[in-house]
Amino acid sequence: MQREAVTSPARIVRTSDGDVLDAIVFAHYGHVVGAVEIVLEANRHLAGMSVVLPAGIEISLPPLPQRNKPVVRLWGDAQ
Secondary structure (H helix, E strand, C coil): CCCCCCCCCCEEEECCCCEEHHHHHHHHHCCCCCHHHHHHHHCHHHCCCCCEECCCCEEEECCCCCCCCCCCCCCCCCC
């Protein structure tokens, strides 16, 4: 699965009976850490629902912000 850039629009998916949010998020983003929270923030209608979702619920999967990976220098700063 290709990852979307930050500037890309949100993708909308519709649930099938028995779907769970974690599995949907993992299938789209490839990980769940931090992504589930962002998806829940964009989909407040999911807050009162059961963990196992009914069919036909639309879920917006927004692009995730870019994470800056820290630079590790083994021998200090380069001169």
